[in-house]
Amino acid sequence: MCELLGMNCNTPTDICFSFTGFRKRGGETGVHADGWGIAFFEGKGVRLFLDPKPSAQSPIAELVRNYPIHSLNVIAHIRKATQGHVSLENTHPFVRELWGQYWVFAHNGNLPQFQPELFGGFVPVGNTDSERIFCWFLQNLRIRFNDNPPTRDVLFATLHELTTFLAGMGIFNYLLSNGECLFVHCSTELCFLIRQSPFSLAHLKDEDVSVNFSDVTTPNDRVAIIATMPLTDNEPWQAMTPGTFWMFYEGEPVAQLTTIPSPVKSLDEMCRKPD
Amino acid sequence: MCELLGMNCNTPTDICFSFTGFRKRGGETGVHADGWGIAFFEGKGVRLFLDPKPSAQSPIAELVRNYPIHSLNVIAHIRKATQGHVSLENTHPFVRELWGQYWVFAHNGNLPQFQPELFGGFVPVGNTDSERIFCWFLQNLRIRFNDNPPTRDVLFATLHELTTFLAGMGIFNYLLSNGECLFVHCSTELCFLIRQSPFSLAHLKDEDVSVNFSDVTTPNDRVAIIATMPLTDNEPWQAMTPGTFWMFYEGEPVAQLTTIPSPVKSLDEMCRKPD
Numbered sequence: 001m002c003e004l005l006g007m008n009c010n011t012p013t014d015i016c017f018s019f020t021g022f023r024k025r026g027g028e029t030g031v032h033a034d035g036w037g038i039a040f041f042e043g044k045g046v047r048l049f050l051d052p053k054p055s056a057q058s059p060i061a062e063l064v065r066n067y068p069i070h071s072l073n074v075i076a077h078i079r080k081a082t083q084g085h086v087s088l089e090n091t092h093p094f095v096r097e098l099w100g101q102y103w104v105f106a107h108n109g110n111l112p113q114f115q116p117e118l119f120g121g122f123v124p125v126g127n128t129d130s131e132r133i134f135c136w137f138l139q140n141l142r143i144r145f146n147d148n149p150p151t152r153d154v155l156f157a158t159l160h161e162l163t164t165f166l167a168g169m170g171i172f173n174y175l176l177s178n179g180e181c182l183f184v185h186c187s188t189e190l191c192f193l194i195r196q197s198p199f200s201l202a203h204l205k206d207e208d209v210s211v212n213f214s215d216v217t218t219p220n221d222r223v224a225i226i227a228t229m230p231l232t233d234n235e236p237w238q239a240m241t242p243g244t245f246w247m248f249y250e251g252e253p254v255a256q257l258t259t260i261p262s263p264v265k266s267l268d269e270m271c272r273k274p275d
Numbered sequence: 276m277c278e279l280l281g282m283n284c285n286t287p288t289d290i291c292f293s294f295t296g297f298r299k300r301g302g303e304t305g306v307h308a309d310g311w312g313i314a315f316f317e318g319k320g321v322r323l324f325l326d327p328k329p330s331a332q333s334p335i336a337e338l339v340r341n342y343p344i345h346s347l348n349v350i351a352h353i354r355k356a357t358q359g360h361v362s363l364e365n366t367h368p369f370v371r372e373l374w375g376q377y378w379v380f381a382h383n384g385n386l387p388q389f390q391p392e393l394f395g396g397f398v399p400v401g402n403t404d405s406e407r408i409f410c411w412f413l414q415n416l417r418i419r420f421n422d423n424p425p426t427r428d429v430l431f432a433t434l435h436e437l438t439t440f441l442a443g444m445g446i447f448n449y450l451l452s453n454g455e456c457l458f459v460h461c462s463t464e465l466c467f468l469i470r471q472s473p474f475s476l477a478h479l480k481d482e483d484v485s486v487n488f489s490d491v492t493t494p495n496d497r498v499a500i501i502a503t504m505p506l507t508d509n510e511p512w513q514a515m516t517p518g519t520f521w522m523f524y525e526g527e528p529v530a531q532l533t534t535i536p537s538p539v540k541s542l543d544e545m546c547r548k549p550d
Contacts, residue, residue: 045363088320
């Protein structure tokens with residue numbers, strides 16, 4: 001299995017503190033030593049750092065830890081390979097473009113029997129179930145909405161439908177962002193934390209490092225951090241209920257639905273190739 | 276204008292030496308201070324480093340200079356903005372997926388009047404002519420060959436046709452790779468160098484740094500370096516003739532054609548939307 005880390009903010013924020021603890025789990029305080037990656041949205045662009053080496057020893061992770069990149073949406077992943085060999089093309093997060101927006105996806109879980117028909121618009125480069133799911137998501141969005149991206153709420157409803165369809169097939173925790181919202185599915189294990197005024201001192205679990213967020217924020221800042229397991233030991237992390245799908249926007253959860261697994265439709269019914 | 280750097284090899288090679296000189300031109304020995312980027316193919320994956328800051332001062336460029344990433348195909352770019360503001364989404368190289376392969380593109384030039392119809396499969400995220408050209412290239416390839424990637428030679432012929440169509444519209448030096456070949460169009464200014472046995476000492480133009488390649492190579496290694504201007508002052512760089520299109524494979528040029536600008540077809544004739 002893997003671990004996920006996401007951030008969604010109302011003002012561009014760096015993730016150096018959280019990443020400092022998270023990266024330790026990639027081969028030092030955790031066993032997730034089969035590569036890591038992190039994607040930062042900056043404006044419409046994405047900066048993606050990938051390394052098939054363990055994050056605890058990676059010089060690129062050391063750079064990311066020390067180089068404050070200010071972003072509204074960040075997705076990071078440390079990998080313990082289940083499907084797909086250890087290689088750069090199988091390293092999360094994955095990035096694709098749809099509707100002139102970059103989309104970023106990272107997955108913790110295993111859906112081995114999910115073998116959808118992909119029609120050529122989005123084709124996996126590697127051989128993970130995760131990239132296959134991501135391509136299928138984007139293919140569905142493209143076919144359903146053609147060239148017209150839907151509103152945030154319609155997007156949430158659509159992704160909820162797709163996620164519910166897959167939720168019965170296996171473990172399927174994921175983070176997905178188009179740079180505006182962060183979509184989160186808790187299949188088995190995820191938690192989150194909102195940092196907002198009044199800010200206080202936070203202390204990492206994986207390394208003896210503290211930050212007093214009142215020194216580095218303004219009163220209007222709001223930041224949501226989503227992680228497989230809490231990253232700090234003195235903040236009120238909230239466990240997400242398994243089988244819930246969330247939309248985070250401007251640093252807080254703005255929508256939530258349950259994902260009761262019920263593949264009442266067939267895969268063909270979910271996504272038909274256009275004539 | 277901008278500067279380009281490409282590498283195509285028969286064995287995975289790092290580009291630390293060439294990049295050491297190249298990055299200096301991004302704000303120190305050259306004026307290209309509006310961002311930089313470099314993409315490394317590793318297996319089927321791509322590692323992309325982008326920074327809208329000048330490469331001469333970028334901590335990410337410092338990392339790339341010191342961290343040997345072994346790759347068969349590399350494309351790098353330092354930017355002096357002509358079209359599009361200075362931002363991450365306008366920073367070259369651009370990456371997209373087609374046929375389950377990543378494609379990487381960087382451009383030096385200006386084709387302001389090129390406004391093709393894009394049908395939605397590949398849409399620019401930023402607002403440069405360069406990303407528009409790249410999307411149009413991939414759209415053409417997808418429409419012509421559907422889900423069946425052509426052979427290397429057919430790909431070369433097709434890209435030659437597309438390039439010739441655009442060559443009369445403005446300055447259009449570019450590097451394009453699918454991880455196997457490096458396609459190079461010299462519109463006004465590019466040169467290349469083949470490093471192979473017997474290897475010798477190379478000395479950078481932009482910084483007093485030398486490498487004796489005989490110490491770090493095996494006799495079978497072959498590396499092609501392509502750059503806007505020579506990077507070393509003691510090696511036999513060959514200027515490319517303006518109006519030539521090249522395919523590099525396994526460290527050497529394997530095909531070359533002239534690109535006499537002749538847009539005899541209309542844009543609609545070049546690329547029709549499928550029914």
